[in-house]
Amino acid sequence: MATELRTVLVVGTGLIGTSLALALRRKDVRVLLADRDPGAVRLARELGAGEEWQPGGQDDGPAADLAVIAVPPGQVATELLELQKRGVARFYTDVASVKAEPIEQAARLGCDLAAYVASHPLAGRERSGPGAARADLFLGRPWAYCPTGEASGEAVAAVLRLIELCGANPVEVDAADHDRAVAVVSHAPHVAASAVAARLADASDVALGLAGQGVRDVTRIAGGDPGLWLGILSGNAAPVAEVLEAVSRDLADAASALRALAEGDGTAGGEVTQLLKRGVAGHGRIPGKHGGPAPAYVVVQVVIGDRPGQLARLFQVCDEVGVNVEDVRLEHAPGLPLGVAELSVQPDSAARLSQALVERGWQVP
Secondary structure (H helix, E strand, C coil): CCCCCCEEEEECCCHHHHHHHHHHHHCCCEEEEECCCHHHHHHHHHCCCCEECCCCCCCCCCCEEEEEECCCHHHHHHHHHHHHHHCCEEEEEECCCCCHHHHHHHHHHCCCHHHEEEEEECCCCCCCCHHHCCCCCCCCCEEEEECCCCCCHHHHHHHHHHHHHCCCEEEECCHHHHHHHHHHHHHHHHHHHHHHHHHHCCCCHHHHHCCCHHHHHHHHHHHCCHHHHHHHHHHCHHHHHHHHHHHHHHHHHHHHHHHHHHCCCHHHHHHHHHHHHHHHHHHHCCECCCCCECCCCEEEEEEEECCCCHHHHHHHHHHHCCCCCCEEEEEECCCCCEEEEEEEECHHHHHHHHHHHHHCCCECC
């Protein structure tokens, strides 16, 4: 029988905590909000994420069925200990992106591990804070949970119910395996993106004027909060370092090969080609939006004016001809009031959509 969550306490009203609270409010769960920053709690409350928690005595029992600790990894264990000492909830979880270290710290501090199941929703945005929160942030996203041997079945059921209410897909994983995995797919890529973006800090105006979608794609995640990311990387330092060392070796080898090419060694390009081919193979292994291998879509390009309502009109055409847009990307033309919308659609829909757009006056390159 599913565990009911009538009241959930969210401690930490940043992007993840507030998004989680908004998702729960859509399911009519009562949400209590707490944060050391009164302004963050106030904004989250104004966004409709819940009501401010007024801690007091627990004579009438726990204030919540589940407490969700949405703080940086290094603060999870101490927060958990304090909450458990006050008996604020029946069960506890956290949503930090590092798992092994908080669990080990919680054990050392003497936290009740029977009532605690560490978890991590694999979702986020470049922006941070409650103002960036979205109720649909977790829809269809994987949500790792890492029960220890001490965790009770009831605690696991409570966390699974939380994941269900937020619309995410639960993935049970060992804490150490989780940390090695996110080092590859999240933490190291953030550092790599930051390293590329750092080259732009001193780039010439000419270079920046030539910047296109490629550099925007590569550096998109580099806009995250450095303080928050330092805490994440510190908590998962060894696995991240291992990945970055491997990336560094690849880059160093590629740089050496390119130097040789510049000096006239025409055979040196093979090493660069091999790296590019491995990159293509790795990119192809990224799961599609519904999980499993990413399907092959056809991209239909449409010139779109930079005016209100243009995207709505474009999607209306798709709706009229019954074509589902699997993904959309906008590329702006610098200095011009237009851009190109790239619509990813099923291969058998591309010709039909292109024809419909042309018939309705759209410019399809």
